[in-house]
Amino acid sequence: xxxxxxxxEVSVAVIDALIAKHxxxxxxxxxxxxxxQDAVGYVPxxxxxxxxxALSLSVAEVHGVVTFYHHFxxxxxxxxxxxxxxxxxxxxxxxxxxxAHAKACLNVDYHQTTSDGAITLEPVYCLGNCALSPTVVIxxxxxxxxxxxxxxxxxxxxxxxxxxx
Amino acid sequence: MVTKIYIPRDSxxxxxxxxxxxxxxxxxxxARGLDVEIIRNGSRGLYWLxxxxxxxxxxxxxxxxxxxxxxxxxxxxxxFIHGKAHALRLGLTxxxxxxxxxxxxxxxxxxxxxxxxxxxxxxHDGYKGLKNALELSGADIVKVVTDSGLRGRGxxxxxxxxxxxxxxxxxxxxxxxVCNADEGDSxxxxxxxxxxxxxxxxxxxxxxxxxxxxxxxxxxxIRSEYPHGxxxxxxxxxxxxxxxxxxxxxxxxxxxxNLEVRRAAGAYVCGEETSLLESLEGKRGLVRFxxxxxxxxxxxxxxxxxxxxISLATVPIILDKGAQFYxxxxxxxxxxxxxxxxAGNLKHCGLVELAFGATLRELLYDYxxxxxxxxxxxxxxxxxxxxxxxxxxQFDTPLDYEAFAKLWAVLGHGGIVAFDDSVDMAxxxxxxxxxxxxxxxxxxxxxxxxxxxxxxxxxxxTAGKDHAKNIELVRDLSDTMLNGSLCALGGMTPYPxxxxxxxxxxxxxxxxxxx
Numbered sequence: 001x002x003x004x005x006x007x008x009e010v011s012v013a014v015i016d017a018l019i020a021k022h023x024x025x026x027x028x029x030x031x032x033x034x035x036x037q038d039a040v041g042y043v044p045x046x047x048x049x050x051x052x053x054a055l056s057l058s059v060a061e062v063h064g065v066v067t068f069y070h071h072f073x074x075x076x077x078x079x080x081x082x083x084x085x086x087x088x089x090x091x092x093x094x095x096x097x098x099x100a101h102a103k104a105c106l107n108v109d110y111h112q113t114t115s116d117g118a119i120t121l122e123p124v125y126c127l128g129n130c131a132l133s134p135t136v137v138i139x140x141x142x143x144x145x146x147x148x149x150x151x152x153x154x155x156x157x158x159x160x161x162x163x164x165x
Numbered sequence: 166m167v168t169k170i171y172i173p174r175d176s177x178x179x180x181x182x183x184x185x186x187x188x189x190x191x192x193x194x195x196a197r198g199l200d201v202e203i204i205r206n207g208s209r210g211l212y213w214l215x216x217x218x219x220x221x222x223x224x225x226x227x228x229x230x231x232x233x234x235x236x237x238x239x240x241x242x243x244x245f246i247h248g249k250a251h252a253l254r255l256g257l258t259x260x261x262x263x264x265x266x267x268x269x270x271x272x273x274x275x276x277x278x279x280x281x282x283x284x285x286x287x288x289h290d291g292y293k294g295l296k297n298a299l300e301l302s303g304a305d306i307v308k309v310v311t312d313s314g315l316r317g318r319g320x321x322x323x324x325x326x327x328x329x330x331x332x333x334x335x336x337x338x339x340x341x342x343v344c345n346a347d348e349g350d351s352x353x354x355x356x357x358x359x360x361x362x363x364x365x366x367x368x369x370x371x372x373x374x375x376x377x378x379x380x381x382x383x384x385x386x387i388r389s390e391y392p393h394g395x396x397x398x399x400x401x402x403x404x405x406x407x408x409x410x411x412x413x414x415x416x417x418x419x420x421x422x423n424l425e426v427r428r429a430a431g432a433y434v435c436g437e438e439t440s441l442l443e444s445l446e447g448k449r450g451l452v453r454f455x456x457x458x459x460x461x462x463x464x465x466x467x468x469x470x471x472x473x474x475i476s477l478a479t480v481p482i483i484l485d486k487g488a489q490f491y492x493x494x495x496x497x498x499x500x501x502x503x504x505x506x507x508a509g510n511l512k513h514c515g516l517v518e519l520a521f522g523a524t525l526r527e528l529l530y531d532y533x534x535x536x537x538x539x540x541x542x543x544x545x546x547x548x549x550x551x552x553x554x555x556x557x558x559q560f561d562t563p564l565d566y567e568a569f570a571k572l573w574a575v576l577g578h579g580g581i582v583a584f585d586d587s588v589d590m591a592x593x594x595x596x597x598x599x600x601x602x603x604x605x606x607x608x609x610x611x612x613x614x615x616x617x618x619x620x621x622x623x624x625x626x627t628a629g630k631d632h633a634k635n636i637e638l639v640r641d642l643s644d645t646m647l648n649g650s651l652c653a654l655g656g657m658t659p660y661p662x663x664x665x666x667x668x669x670x671x672x673x674x675x676x677x678x679x680x
Contacts, residue, residue: 026465027427029447034389034428055447068449068606069430071389087351088546091596092509092584093537125433125550125600127390128354129177130508130582131212131515140392144180 008046014039015047023054029065033072042073078113078120080158082106083137086123089130093145098134099123101148105155118159168201168246170194171219171226174280175208175361176393177354182234183216189237190218197241207362209276210516211263219258222248228255263532268494269518270502271479272355275362281400283408286365292410294484298373299418303333306377310480312488314500319345319436319473320548320577320653322499322566325480328470331460332378335468340380342371342422343445343464343471346387346394347429347436350549352508352580356474358516360387360394363478364401368424370477372415373484374470375422383424384464386441389431398426433550433604437652438471440606451608452652473578475504494520499565509546509582510536519564526560529583540585544593544669548577550600551657553664554590575660590669595623597661601654611646612655618642619662626673636673639666 015036022032032051036043048062055062066072084090084099106114106121113120129135132144138154146154172187173179187203194201209217209228217230218240227248229240236253243251255261269275278285286292298306311326332340344367348356359367371383387395402424405411413421427445429435435444439453442464463469479501483491492500499521505528507514512534529535529542536542544554553574555562562568569576584593598619605612619642625635643659650656671677 027445027447030430030444031427034430061448064449065447069432071429071431088550088593088596089352089508089580089582091593092582092588124390124431125604126349126351126353127176128348128357128388129180130352130354130506130580132177132180132215133509135180142176142180144177 011040011044012047015044016050019050019054028055029057029062030069033066033069037072042076045074078117079162080119080139081122081137082119082155082158083122083124083127085125085127085129085133085135087126087130089126090134093133095134098136098146098148098151102151102155105152118162119155168199169221170201170203170246171206172203172216173208173276174205174393174397175215175358176391177212178208178215178217179393181215181231185234186216186218186232186237189234193237193241194246199241199246201246204279206278207275207280207358208516209258209264210272210358211261211513212515213513214255217255218245220246220248224248224257226258228258228261229253230255263513263515267518268502268520270482270491270494271359271366271475271504272363272516272518273482274366275358275516278363280362280364280397281404283365283401283404283410286363290485291365291481292369294481295369295373295376295410296416297484298376299416299420303377303379306373306484307333309484309488310377313483313491314488314495314498315476315479315483315491316499316566317473318475318479318503318578320350320575322576325472325476328460328472329374329378331458332380332468332470335461337468339382339465339467340378341464341467341469342374342378342380342383343438343442343469344371344383344385344474344477345436345438345441345471346385346391346474347441348388348391348474348578349433349436350551350578350580352546352582353506353549353578354508355504355506355516355579357391357394358504359474359478360391361397364398365405366478366481367398367474368401368405368411370480371424372411372422373480374472374477376415376418376420378468378470380468380470381421381423383422384445385424385426386429386435386445387426388429395426395428402426432606433600434606434652434654437654440652441471442469449606451606452654454651475578496520496522496563496565497567499567503564503576503579505564506578506580507533507583508580510538510542510585511583512537521565522563524561524563525555525581528564528581529560533581533583536583536585538585538587540587542583543586543588544584544590544665546582546584546593546661547580548575549580550597551575551653551660552577552580553660554593554668555664556668573660574664575657590665590672591623591627591674594662594665594673595620595627597658597665598623601658605654609649609651609655611649612651612658615642615646615650615655616658619646619658623662629674632674636666636675 214230440450601616
């Protein structure tokens, strides 16, 4: 419990500093939300009030913006985020089989996290890697021409990195 | 002499291991005591050969690829740094047929220079366009762009010069240049290649636009899916500021132009210009009614030029070599060149910049090398997820805005996605509706509700439920979306849906004679 409280206090301090940094920028909300998610991993609903106050917006407007954009998350994701491209070019190169394989291996659907909290699976619509489809991103690293076997290796590597850490 | 070794930093090259190759080359060179300089260039666009490693020799740059980490030691053993023989040797880069046949104007430097070196940019004709522009009046710059025949490369193909002229004619204390770098169309990556491979050409193009219309602030709205492009742009902008190519007194002209990169947040609809402006203002990306045009009331209500990356990145060469030079390329009303992006199920995917007029067949077979799977190419989607599917009988169509419009198809942003004969076109039609439902901004009913109803109707058709009635219903629904939607997302989703239905009726349980 005390650990959790400390984490929350740290987040609040970090978020308040980011609000102070971005509040004067024209059209500040998106840059601010990006900064918060980059720092904390998601945009906690608990910070809507302080954002709305600083930017003279209603809490509803802040909530509206956060939830409009696919990129922003309101809940803490797994320790690794895996995105699979669902767009046409990747479909033409077998991404559907890759999606099915990932869901079966991880035992999750899109927008869900594995029971051990390790991997969150997310769909993405085009990563601009269409010349080397199908495409997968894990923790901001991009991989092209990914086969189901290579996907297994990527999942295994993510888990190994945790053991080491 | 220090040997220069080029290893791309382009994200697609990174996707097949370019970073590991670069690390291995550096380590191997060090271990062997060789004096080499590794330059992280953009991609030449021959993606099936990535990671493509080039070395400078007296004859010119020699390419090797596709290089994997496990090939690095053997390349050194073969003395590749002097361009010697190896199984992966591709010869002189400039002599590679696939590249040699192209007409690279916008992409003249991509893959050749160090993207973040201003010095390299200047050595390769960089900033000549801006220097010419600074000698001209705003109206004269706009005239050059208009006379070149350049049309918006984002997809709408609206004449760039005419848009600029509207902004030029507005009386306002503040105007903006906004670069639409929210390249969300599947099968497209030319914007990404420019931003990662030659960011200065985009910065120069935006600066020229600012000088032309009297705008002092520019924004590049880049997809959050492009972190590498973002990093390269920020590095290049800092260098341009430092050297006086941006800022308060551009090259001593007394003119001001400041540039900032803003990250999008994964909403496809924000590639639509008014939705993009809402997003830049910090709001939900809801599409605006037009009029007023963004050129008159755009960002923060001020006159704003909104152009695609490729449109803006093409401006410097037009100002450098003249309107006529550019207009001499192309066919009909499609002047200049189009950077075409080959994607999906093709053997040789990559960037092909050619004058308008090449046929789809040439691109799919001469450049693309046919399907990657070895099966016949059955359908091709041109112009992103809102583009029509074309069957084999239309492969002889030239790439020209008007020729495509005649077929009820679009060139869009120049992406070509090929599918082999294993594709189920009813499934692709369903996906088009599904994508629209996921990405709809929700402002207009035909798009918001129509897309979800569309998925349901296609499901009924494929299940054979009230078949004839539902085929009619999907056509009726498409008609409503086409005519009643506020923007192209809802308004063009019927393109992939109806083209799939019309050209591939057998996939919808109809006899193929229904064509």
